[in-house]
Amino acid sequence: MPRAGLSRDAVTDLAVELVDSSPDGFAGLTLAAVAARAGVAVPSLYKHIGSLADLRRSVALVAVTELLRRSSATTVGRAGEDALRALGREIRAFAAEHPGLYEATQVAPAFDESGQDDPASLALAQAAVDTVDVVGAVLRGFGLPDARTVDAVRVTRAAIHGFVELEAHGGFGMPDDVGRSFEALLDVLVSGLVTLARA
Amino acid sequence: MPRAGLSRDAVTDLAVELVDSSPDGFAGLTLAAVAARAGVAVPSLYKHIGSLADLRRSVALVAVTELLRRSSATTVGRAGEDALRALGREIRAFAAEHPGLYEATQVAPAFDESGQDDPASLALAQAAVDTVDVVGAVLRGFGLPDARTVDAVRVTRAAIHGFVELEAHGGFGMPDDVGRSFEALLDVLVSGLVTLARA
């Protein structure tokens, strides 16, 4: 029996491909499906990953890392309203191109109450924090009072995430152009944040 | 063997209770768990429901119907900004009191491409439309041009849903008061929609 030459990264890569090509998205991530792609029996995967939950977190780390990369890339050299609009569009584009990965972006790290958190979960938590920090940096240009910054970051994340989620799950039944509605969301966000900064 | 006296509604009610009390929320809805609560063997449930997916949609119908009821109740007699704030707070409160049901609210009706949609799915779709219509009615008070109404409804739904989702899934890591951030979301929404109406 020849070896398949797998590794943790190789398995994760297969899982990432699967998640974005499966009609079930992130929920379609099963060990059976990954093993089939790898040309290997299901239990063989356990030589490289600890469990399905572990693999899910690996995929989540890839997802958050990529979202962070794109978020950073699109906002460097921009400020204020310009940066916020670019960030919003980039997140929406990421979700459109990688629906499974976008879902994975919401996976929580494993909290081990014994304090023995695994490194992958720590990395995932850190990447998530970094991604939120990008939003904070983008909002610096709005001149919000320090006491309101956390609120503004939450509002921004909520608005963009909510839109992308509803869009991805077919939550918009009307035939009207969704891209236009997203621009309206950005308009509302920009003018609302400007008002919030004045309060 | 005495009969358990089940019915479609009784099974759905048990499922509704389960979904809100299970730590796994809507994902914790399994036939095994429902059967245990009913004091019945798992296959017995099939006398009352068609499948797990069918039961999920039944729960979703209960959830959307209740959300619709509360949304309507809290907005009657209010208008404009007042109505929008009340609606937002009510949806957030519903999600806090019934996390499982709030999740269920996002379940899509079954689309049978043969055109043979079952009545439960039609009812679910109708209830969902009615719920979105409440948002539309609330926004009437903002004097938006007709061409912008759909955008505004989408923006409003996205913002509120996104916030509630992130909050429910522990997406807000900072220790700052989340209720205050939600009020900020409503502030941003109100001032943003007013601006949108002027554009």
Place this chain on the structure above:
DNA sequence: GCCCCTATGCTAATGTGATTAGCTACTTTT
């Protein structure tokens, strides 16, 4: 009050998926 019929419950069996245990053989190290 008795019989029949249907609805509601059951057990048994199948399929999918995750996980663990234990075996074997490839590949690298010494």
Place this chain on the structure above:
DNA sequence: AAAAGTAGCTAATCACATTAGCATAGGGGC
């Protein structure tokens, strides 16, 4: 070339959904 570790395998177990087929409870008709 032997030793050692690693990466694959099969077999078995567990949870859950689903289907098939059986038994009976309990109400409607006589």
